[in-house]
Amino acid sequence: MCGIIGYIGRGQAAPVMLDGLKRLEYRGYDSSGMAVVGESGISVCKTEGKISRLDEKTDGGKTLVGFCGIGHTRWATHGAPSDINSHPHLSCDGRFAVVHNGIIENHAELRAMLETHGYAFKSETDSEVAAQLLQYLFDGDVKSTIRALIERIKGSYAFGIIFSGAPDRLYAVRKDNPLVIGLGNGENYIASDVAAALAHTHEFVILGDGEIAEITADETHYYSTDGKQIDKEPYTVDWDITRAEKGGYPHFMLKEIYDQPKALTDTVRPRIHEDEIDLDGITFSREYLDGLSGVDIVGCGSAYHAGIVGKQFIEKHCRIRVDCTLASEYIYKNPITGKDRLTVIISQSGETADSLAALRLAKKLGSRTLAVVNVVQSAIAREADDVLYTRAGPEIAVATTKGYTTQVAALYLIGLKFAITRGTITKKRYSALLSALSDLPDKVEEQLKETPVANAHTYAEAFSNQHCVFFIGRGADYAASLEGALKLKEISYVHAEAYAAGELKHGTISLVEKGTLTIAIATQSELYDKTESNVRSVSSRGGTVLAIASRENSKVRAFADGLLTIPDCDDDMSPVLTAVVLQLFAYYVAFKRGCDIDKPRNLAKSVTVE
Ligand code: M6R
Numbered sequence: 001m002c003g004i005i006g007y008i009g010r011g012q013a014a015p016v017m018l019d020g021l022k023r024l025e026y027r028g029y030d031s032s033g034m035a036v037v038g039e040s041g042i043s044v045c046k047t048e049g050k051i052s053r054l055d056e057k058t059d060g061g062k063t064l065v066g067f068c069g070i071g072h073t074r075w076a077t078h079g080a081p082s083d084i085n086s087h088p089h090l091s092c093d094g095r096f097a098v099v100h101n102g103i104i105e106n107h108a109e110l111r112a113m114l115e116t117h118g119y120a121f122k123s124e125t126d127s128e129v130a131a132q133l134l135q136y137l138f139d140g141d142v143k144s145t146i147r148a149l150i151e152r153i154k155g156s157y158a159f160g161i162i163f164s165g166a167p168d169r170l171y172a173v174r175k176d177n178p179l180v181i182g183l184g185n186g187e188n189y190i191a192s193d194v195a196a197a198l199a200h201t202h203e204f205v206i207l208g209d210g211e212i213a214e215i216t217a218d219e220t221h222y223y224s225t226d227g228k229q230i231d232k233e234p235y236t237v238d239w240d241i242t243r244a245e246k247g248g249y250p251h252f253m254l255k256e257i258y259d260q261p262k263a264l265t266d267t268v269r270p271r272i273h274e275d276e277i278d279l280d281g282i283t284f285s286r287e288y289l290d291g292l293s294g295v296d297i298v299g300c301g302s303a304y305h306a307g308i309v310g311k312q313f314i315e316k317h318c319r320i321r322v323d324c325t326l327a328s329e330y331i332y333k334n335p336i337t338g339k340d341r342l343t344v345i346i347s348q349s350g351e352t353a354d355s356l357a358a359l360r361l362a363k364k365l366g367s368r369t370l371a372v373v374n375v376v377q378s379a380i381a382r383e384a385d386d387v388l389y390t391r392a393g394p395e396i397a398v399a400t401t402k403g404y405t406t407q408v409a410a411l412y413l414i415g416l417k418f419a420i421t422r423g424t425i426t427k428k429r430y431s432a433l434l435s436a437l438s439d440l441p442d443k444v445e446e447q448l449k450e451t452p453v454a455n456a457h458t459y460a461e462a463f464s465n466q467h468c469v470f471f472i473g474r475g476a477d478y479a480a481s482l483e484g485a486l487k488l489k490e491i492s493y494v495h496a497e498a499y500a501a502g503e504l505k506h507g508t509i510s511l512v513e514k515g516t517l518t519i520a521i522a523t524q525s526e527l528y529d530k531t532e533s534n535v536r537s538v539s540s541r542g543g544t545v546l547a548i549a550s551r552e553n554s555k556v557r558a559f560a561d562g563l564l565t566i567p568d569c570d571d572d573m574s575p576v577l578t579a580v581v582l583q584l585f586a587y588y589v590a591f592k593r594g595c596d597i598d599k600p601r602n603l604a605k606s607v608t609v610e
Contacts, residue, residue, distance in 0.1 A: 002027070002029065002072060002073060002074050002075050002087075002100075002101040002192070002608075003021065003024030003025075003027045003029065003072065003073040003101070003191075003192050003193060003196065004024075004070070004071070004072055004099050004101055004158060004160050004179065004190060004191060004192040004196075005017050005020030005021055005024065005070075005071045005072075005189065005190070005191050005192075005196040005197065006069065006070040006071065006099075006160040006162075006170050006172065006189060006190035006191070006215075007020070007068070007069055007170075007187065007188075007189055008067065008068040008069075008168075008169070008170040008187065008188055008189075008215055008216060008217050009067060009184065009186055009187025009188065009217045010067060010186055010187065010217060011067070011187065012061065012062075012065065012066070012067065013034075013036045013061075013064075013066055013067055013068055013069030014034055014036055014058060014061030014062070014063075014064040014065075014066070014069060014071075015060060015061035015062070016061075016200070017034050017061070017069055017070075017071035018034070018051070018054065018055055018058070018060065018061045018071070019199065020071060020189075020191065020196040020197060021034075021051050021054070021071050021072075021073055021196070022051055023195050023196050023198075023199070024073050024191075024192070024193060024195065024196050025051060025073065025599065026195075026252065026396040026397065026398065026598060026599065026605050027073065027075070027192075027193065027604055027605045027606055028075050028398060028599060028602075028603050028604030028605055029073035029074055029075050029604075030048065030049070030074060030075060030076050030081035031046065031047060031048040031049065031073075031074045031076070031081050031082065031083070031085065031086035032046065032047065032050075032051050032053075032054045032071070032072060032073045032074065032086060033045060033046025033047065033054065033071065033072055033074075033086040033087050033088055033099075034046070034054065034058070034061070034064060034069055034070070034071040034072075034088070035064075035069055035070055035071075035088040035090070035097035035099075035162060036064045036065065036066030036067075036068065036069035036162075037066050037068050037069065037097070037162040037163070037164055037166075037167045038065055038066035038067070038167055039167060041094060041095075041164045042090065042094060042095070042096075042097045042162060042164050043064050043065070043066070044088055044090060044097060045057050045058050045063070045064055046083055046086035046087065046088065047083050047086065048081050048082050048083050048086065049081075051073070066167065067167070067168075067217070068162060068167055068168065068169070068170050069162065070088055070097060070098075070099045070160040070161070070162055070170070070190075071088075071099065072086070072087035072088060072099035072100075072160075074086050074087055075604050077103060077126070078103075078107070078124060078125045078126040078127075079123060079124030079125045080124070084122055084123045084124075085123045085124055085125050087099040087100060087125075087127060088131075089122075089123060089125065089127055089128040089130070089131040090131055091131040091132055091134055091135035092119050092120060092132060092135060093135050094164065095135065095138075095163060095164045095165065096131050096134040096135055096138075096161065096162070096163055096164075097131065097161070097162050098127065098128075098130045098131040098134065098159055098160070098161050099127075099159065099160045100126075100127035100130055100157055100158070100159050101157065101158040101177045101178075101179075101192055101608065102155060102156035102157040102158060102175075102176065102177040102608065103126060103155045103156055104126040104127065104129055104130065104153055104154070104155045104157065105154045105155035106152075106153065106154040106155070107126035107129045107155075110129045110133060110152065110153075111129050111132075114129070114132045114133065114136060117136065119132045119135075119136065126155075129153075130149060130153065130157075130159060133149050133152060133153075134146070134149055134161070137149060137152070142161070142163050142165075142166060142169070142171060142214075143171070143212055143214060143223060143227070144227065146159075146161065146171060146173055146212050147212065147225065147227060149173075150173060150175070150210060150225075156175060156176035156177045156353070156608070157173070157174060157175055157176075157177055158172070158173075158174040158175075158177035158178060158179035158192055159171075159172065159173050159174070160172050160179075160190050161173075168216055168217070169214060169215065169216055170188070170190060170214075170215040170216075171212065171213065171214055171215070172190045172207060172212070172213040172215070173207070173210070173211065173212045173213070174207050174209065174211075175209045175210055176209065176353070176356070176379075177192070177351075177608055178192055178193065178351050178378065178379060178606075178608065179191070179192055179207050180192075180193075180194055180197075180204040180205065180206055180207070181204065181205040181207065181213050181215065181220055182194070182197035182200065182201045182203070182204055183201055183203040183204065183205065183220065183234055184200050184201045186217055186218060187200070187217055188215045188216070188217065188220055189201065190213070190215065193606070194237050194239070194375075195394055195396070198237065198239060198394075202236050202237050202238070202239075203234045203235075203236055203237075204234060204235060204236075204237060204377075205220065205222070205232045205233070205234045205235075206232075206235070206377055206382070207222070207232075210224070210225035211223065211224060211225070211230070211232075220232075235376075235377055237376065239393055239394050251397065251587075251597045251598050252396040252397040252598045253397035253399055253401060253491070253583075253587055253597050253598055254587060254597075256395055256396070256397055256401045256402050257401045257402070257448070257580065257583050257584060257587065258448055259392070259393065259401075259402050260401065260402045260405055260406075260441075260444045260448070260580060261441040261442070261444050261445040261448070262393075262441070263390075263391065263392040263393060263402040263405070263406050264402075264405060264406060264409050264440055264441040264444060264576070265441040266391040266392075266393075267390050267391045267392065267406040267409050267410055268409050268412075268413065268437055268438060268440065268441070269438060269441070271413055272413075272434060272437070272438055275430075275431055275434065277413055277416055277417045277420075277434070279388055279413065279414065279417055280388060280389075282370070282386040282388065284342075284417065284418060284421060285421070286421050286422060286423075289318075289320070289418055289421055289422050290422065291340060292320060292340055292341060292342055293321070293340040293341060294320060294321040294322065294323060294340075294341055295314060295320055295321070295322045295323070295341065295342045295343075295344060296322075296323050296324075296325060296330070296335070296337060296341055296342070296343045296344070296362070296367070297310055297311055297322060297323070297324040297325070297343075297344045297346065297411075298324075298325050298326075298327050298330050298343060298344070298345050298346070298355060298358045298359075298362070299326075299327060299345065299346035299347060299352075299355055299407075300326060300327050300328065300347075300352050300354055300355055300607065301400075301486065302348075302400045302403070302404040302407075302483055302486060302487075303346040303347050303348060303352075303355070303400075303403075303404075303407060304324065304325075304326050304327075304346070305404070305479065305482045305483040305486065306346055306404055306407035306408045306411060306483075307324040307344070307346050307411070308324050308479040308482060309408045309411065309476060309479040309480070309575045310322070310324070310344070310346075310407075310408065310411030310412075310414070310415065311323070311324040312475060312476055312479060313411060313412060313415045313476075313572060314411070314414070314415040314418060314419075316572075317415055317416065317418075317419040317424060317425050317429075317433075318415060318418040318419045318422055318424050318425075319422070319424045320418065320422075325358075326354075327345075327352065327354035327355040327357070327358040328354040330354075330358040330361070330362075331354060331357045331358050331361055335361065335362070335365065337362055337365045337366070337367040338365055338366040338367060339366045339367070339368075341367045341368075342367065342368050342369075342370060343358075343359070343362035343367045343368070343369045343370070344369075344370045344371075344372060344411075344414070345358060345359045345362075345369060345370070345371045345372070345373075345380055345384060346371075346372045346373075346407050346411075347371070347372075347373050347374075347378075347380050348373070348374045348375070348390070348392070348395055348400055348403035348404075348407070349373075349374070349375055349378060349605065349606040350371070350373040350374065350375040350378025350379060350380040350381045351375070351378050351379050351380070351606050351608050352380075352606065352607050352608070353607060353608050354607070355380060356379050356380055356383070359371065359380055359383055359384055360383065363383070363385070368385050368386075369383075369384040369385045369386070370384060370385065370386045370387070370388065370414075371383075371384035371386070371387040371388070372387075372388050372390060372407055372410045372411065372414075373387055373388075373389060373390065374389065374390045374391070374392045374395065374403055374406070376389060388410055388413075388414070390403070390406035390407055390409075390410050391406065392406040395605075396598065396605075397597070397598045397605075398490070398491075398598060398599055398600055398603050398604070398605045399487055399490055399491050399583075399586070399597075399598075399600070401579075401583045404483060404579060405444070405576045405579055405580070408575055408576050408579070409437065409440065409576065412433075412437050412572075412573075413437070416430060416433055416434060416437070432570065433570060433572060436569060436570035436572070436573050437573065439569075440569075440573055440576055440577075443566075443567045443569050443573070443576075443577055444576065444577065444580055446567045447566060447567060447577055447580045447581065448580070452564070452565070452581070452584075453584060455564055455565075456564060456581055456584035456585050456588060457584070457588045459546055459562050459564060459585065460584070460585050460586075460587075460588030460589045460591075460592060461588065461592050462562075463517050463544075463546065463589065464492075464588075464589045464592035464593055466494055466517045467494065467495060468494070468495045468496070468497075468511075468516065468517075469485070469488060469494055469495070469496045469497075469517045469518070469519060470496075470497055470498075470499060470504075470508065470511075470512075470516070470517070470518040470519070471484045471485040471488075471496060471497070471498040471499070471518075471519045471521070472498070472499050472500070472501040472504060472518060472519070472520050472521070472531070472534060472538075473498075473500070473501055473520070473521035473522070473523075473524075473531065474500060474501045474502060474524060474527040474530060474531055475524050475526075475527050476523070476524055476571065476572065476574060476575050477501075477521035477522065477523055477524050477527070477531065477574070477575075477578070478498070478499075478500045478501070478521075479575055480521055480523075480574070480575040480578040480579060480582070481498040481499070481519070481521050482498040483575075483579055483582065484496075484498065484519060484521070484578070484579070484582035484585075484586070485497055485498040486498075487582055487583055487586040488582070488585070488586040488589060490600050490603060491586055491587070491590040491595055491597050491600050492586060492589040492590035492593050492595055493593070493595060493600075493601070494589060494593075501520070501530070501531050501534040502530070502534070504534055504537070504538070505534075505537065509537065509538070509541065512538055512541045512542070512543040513541070513542060513543070514542035514543075515542070515543075515544055516542075516543045516544065517543070517544050517545075517546065518535075518538045518543050518544070518545050518546075519545075519546050519547075519548065519582075519585075520534065520535045520538070520545050520546070520547045520548070520556070520560065521547075521548045521549075521578055522535070522547055522548065522549045522553070522556050523548065523549055523550050523553070523566060523571060523574035523577075523578060524571050524574070525553060525571055526571075531556070532555075532556050532559065535547065535556055535559045535560060536559050539559055539560070539561070544561045545559065545560040545561050545562075546560065546561065546562040546563070546564065547559075547560035547562070547563045547564070548563075548564045548565075548566065548578055548581055548582075549563065549565060549566070550565060550566050550567070550568050550569065550574065551565045551566075551567065551568055552568045564581050564585070566578060566580075566581060
């Protein structure tokens with residue numbers, strides 16, 4: 001989705017903002033722009049397409065001169081991607097420039113009102129309304145004008161604002177859309193995402209809903225909605241900037257696949273102390289768990305798929321009923337929840353609009369909420385009753401990899417904690433699973449050795465011209481197949497569908513013809529024979545089968561055209577290892593097809609609109 005970076009300091013703003021915009025590219029965008037304010041007013045440069053075009057148009061930022069500015073990457077919602085629709089937007093008198101993330105819901109009404117007052121709009125965007133409204137409402141004081149602006153606007157927003165009458169000041173305000181203030185030495189930043197400013201500072205302040213920041217090179221002042229000055233505590237982001245860089249890999253996605261042993265180690269191991277799990281001090285008493293009528297897991301995309309793995313694991317070991325629901329469905333289904341249900345919201349970014357809305361609804365209805373989130377201090381992390389961070393580090397590629405596997409690992413921790421607290425698991429099985437979970441990073445490391453990676457690469461190349469791929473599996477393998485199909489389709493644009501293996505014969509098998517590729521996941525010993533018979537029915541109809549199985553359980557090879565193995569592991573842990581194989585497979589298919597792997601078309605990393 002859209003990204004914001006703003007700078008004020010003693011250096012030229014535009015080159016710093018260009019660097020910040022490049023670091024925001026991963027969020028997905030179709031145009032970009034910058035505005036700087038100097039003694040002679042505001043200058044703007046914006047363009048459709050890649051940031052490299054903005055770079056060229058401004059000669060690396062040199063042609064925009066000024067120490068204070070705002071920059072933006074736009075992901076089109078209202079109006080096609082074009083130079084004119086890109087941000088920043090200028091007010092008619094050229095005195096205000098605005099960048100905006102979010103959606104102004106009452107933009108049509110505001111636009112009509114402004115047009116009757118003679119305001120001529122240049123773009124089709126909802127965002128331009130904010131720039132024109134600032135001019136219309138201007139009362140001589142920028143802060144009170146911003147307050148008047150947000151009183152008129154309905155919807156979600158993060159705004160960066162500059163004003164020609166105050167070239168030494170940068171303004172920001174937000175509601176339901178992320179925005180942080182980065183604190184530097186003699187320079188300060190605004191950013192929709194810490195990654196944009198992490199090269200300059202690790203100290204950030206989060207603006208609350210409706211709060212206004214007035215920022216100079218040396219000072220930051222914060223104001224509540226009613227105009228009172230307030231204090232805000234900064235927090236430190238301990239992510240190393242190199243973790244948000246490619247580090248020699250051709251793509252962030254590949255780098256993040258290889259980050260997984262560390263990400264899993266950081267997520268799991270510090271929380272296991274001998275035979276005890278410490279969920280960062282979050283307590284779930286036996287009485288509380290026994291009193292639950294069920295658990296709701298809610299998320300979007302891969303986070304939802306992690307939830308399905310978690311649902312199966314928790315139901316199996318804790319004997320608590322778990323419903324896993326897509327956040328976009330949860331918020332409109334009039335959910336049955338309350339004190340007797342725990343709602344677990346899963347989100348890598350912690351800013352996904354549907355997941356945030358689901359969290360708020362669950363809280364409003366009286367449910368306790370637990371967030372499983374990666375980005376520290378993100379909206380979902382801040383608003384949930386409890387948060388268990390996944391500690392994957394920054395994830396830049398749009399396709400989640402380490403974000404997903406660490407979510408699954410966190411759910412294993414939660415499930416095991418619940419099971420031992422409720423007494424629904426034997427001590428022996430608990431210890432075995434705990435040790436399997438602790439070993440998981442090493443198994444992933446093994447999976448990322450040369451030979452398994454080369455095998456995934458070879459099969460991916462061989463099957464890269466497929467138009468449609470089916471993924472099948474049962475139980476935990478079905479959960480893994482959902483994620484495998486999503487990974488393949490989102491980055492390689494190959495149509496991919498996941499089916500519970502037993503469902504094939506209820507319709508889908510009619511699509512299997514000579515050469516159709518089915519990826520059959522068969523890692524669950526108890527279900528192995530059943531999946532094997534599904535594999536046979538595909539191959540006997542001329543379909544091509546690529547199987548995924550553990551080494552000790554790889555007799556499916558006899559009925560398949562190819563086999564990718566995962567290291568031997570406890571069956572309950574296999575979804576993580578299967579995910580790694582399928583990530584590699586998807587990556588190499590997309591590579592062979594020449595796709596833009598880190599920034600697939602039409603997709604954004606963090607979906608901050610409903
Ligand atoms: O940041 P979140 O975990 O809330 O994001 C949820 C989905 O948008 C995300 O998992 C998406 O499906 C990924 N592109 C999948 O790779």
